[in-house]
Amino acid sequence: MKSIVEKIQEGLYVIAIWDTTWKSYNNCYLVCLDKENILVDTGKAIQSQELIMALDNIGIDKEDISTIILTHGHWDHAGCISIFRDAEIFIHSSDLQLLGSKEQKAVVQLNTDMGTIKGVPYKWVGHHTPGSIVLYSNYHKALFAGDLHCFFGEETEGQYIVGEWTEIREKSLSFVKELVQTENAYSEYKLDEYFQGLRFISSLEIDYLCTGHGMVLKNDIGKYIEDLLDIDLETNN
Numbered sequence: 001m002k003s004i005v006e007k008i009q010e011g012l013y014v015i016a017i018w019d020t021t022w023k024s025y026n027n028c029y030l031v032c033l034d035k036e037n038i039l040v041d042t043g044k045a046i047q048s049q050e051l052i053m054a055l056d057n058i059g060i061d062k063e064d065i066s067t068i069i070l071t072h073g074h075w076d077h078a079g080c081i082s083i084f085r086d087a088e089i090f091i092h093s094s095d096l097q098l099l100g101s102k103e104q105k106a107v108v109q110l111n112t113d114m115g116t117i118k119g120v121p122y123k124w125v126g127h128h129t130p131g132s133i134v135l136y137s138n139y140h141k142a143l144f145a146g147d148l149h150c151f152f153g154e155e156t157e158g159q160y161i162v163g164e165w166t167e168i169r170e171k172s173l174s175f176v177k178e179l180v181q182t183e184n185a186y187s188e189y190k191l192d193e194y195f196q197g198l199r200f201i202s203s204l205e206i207d208y209l210c211t212g213h214g215m216v217l218k219n220d221i222g223k224y225i226e227d228l229l230d231i232d233l234e235t236n237n
Contacts (some may be wrong), residue, residue, distance in 0.1 A: 002018035003015065003016060003017040003018060003050050003053075003054055004016040004025070004156070004159055004160065004161050005054045005057050005058060006159075006160055006161055006162050006216075008140070008142065008162055008208055008210075008216065008218075009140060009208075011031065011032035011033065011139075011140065012029070012030070012031055012032070012137070012140045012142060012208075013029065013030040013058055014027060014028075014029055014161060014162065014210065014216050015027070015028040015029070015030065015043075015051060015054040015055070016028075016161050016214075017043050017047045017050050017051065017054070018155075019044065019047075019076070022076075022152075022153070023153060023155070024152050024153045024154070024155075024213050024214065025154075025155070025161065025213055025214050026041075026043040026044060026047065026076050026077070026212075026213060027041065027150075027210070027211060027212055027213055027214070027216075028040065028041045028042055028043055028051060028054075029041065029142075029144060029210055030055065030058060030060065031120065031137055031140070031142075033118070033119050033120070033137070033139060034119065035066075036066050036067055036118045036119065037060060037064050037065050037066050037067070038065075038066070038067045038068070038069060038118060038120065039065050039067070039068045039069075039084070039087070040068075040069050040071065040135060040144050040210075041069075041070060041071055041077040041078075041146070041212065042068060042070075042077065042078060042079060042080035042081055042084075043076065043077070043079055043080055044075060044076050044079040044080070045075070045079035045080055045082075046079070047079070047080065048079075048080045048083050051080055051083075052083070062083060062084055063086050065084050065086070065087045066086070066087060066088065066118075067087055067088050067089075067090070067117065067118045068081055068084055068087045068088070068089040068090065069089075069090045069117055069120065069122070069135060070089070070090065070091040070095070070107075071132060071133055071134065071135065071144060071145075071146025071147070071212060072091075072092075072095050072098070072128055072129040072131060072132040072133070072146055072147065073091055073095035073096070073097075073098030073099050073129060073131060074098060074128075074129065074147070075098075077146070077147075077212065078091070078098070078099060078103070081103060081106070081107075082102070082103065082106075088108060089106060089107045089108065090107065090108045090109075090110055090117050091107050091108075091109065091110065091131065092109070092110045092124060092131030092132070092133050093109040093110060093111050093131065094124075094126065094129075094130040094131030095129050095130060095131025095132070096109060096131070098129065098131075110122065110124075110131075110133070112124075117135075120135050120136070120137055121135070121136050121138070122134065122135050122136075123136075123197075123200055125148055125193060125196070125197035125200070126190075126193050127148050127190050127193040127194045127196075127197050128146065128147040128148060128190075129147075132146055132147065132148060133146065134146060134148055134197065134200070134201065136204055136206075140207075140208065141205055141206060141207035141208065142206070142207065142208040142210050143201055143204060143206045143208070143209055143210060143221070144210045145201070145209060145210065145211050145212065146211075146212045147211075147212040147213070148194065148197045148198075149172075149194075149197075149198070149209075149211060149228070150211035150212045150213040150214055151165075151168055151172065151211055151213060151214030151215045152213040152214060153213075153214070154168055154214040154215060156215070161214075161215055161216055162208070162215075162216040162218055163215065163216075163217075163218065164217065164218060164219050164220070165215045165217055168214075168215050168217075169217070169224055169227075173227055173228065173231070176228060176231050177231050179191075180231055180232070180235045181235075191232070195228075195229060195232040198225055198228055198229055199229060201225055202222065202225045202226065202229060206221040206222065206225075207219070207221065208221070209221050209224070
């Protein structure tokens, strides 16, 4: 498998594992805060060895992972949780049913719309799945968006995935503009929840937009989120 391990800044890494079936990256993030090694999402079960190797390249054994936070319960984000036997695993209660019966017994359920997990604040958004959350590392000024907003199907030719990605931004803006114009788009794609999630994100100071799939954006994140929100305003005015 093709994967990219990139240091975003001190104590923050992206592990982007190429999915040959979907032709997209499944992104996981290692967040090191104080004595906690937090893994945000875990990829598919079939990618477990690739994930372990990526962590090893960073200098982290799987036993060193103390906490796993799932942005949602889909198998491409929660597939490897069983290999981290020493980690405390968190998922929003509304997504519990997306896990297998064994995994359901091993996780800690989040039962509030907002809170903090091991120093990392979370916010329920409920767009992509009933229990989807976003996370924010104030220390790193990084927003972990899960699949609220991502760049599925995009690929980079080099061994880097963090950047400004101007063309990718424009492409995604065009996609959202077209999507909102389709019939019943707001109800079918839960766009009210999507834009509500973006409005919450827009209130944060973000240097890095860490998505569930594909590119990690840096610089001018606030302007990019405003441009996305403007599409909603233009559509409903």
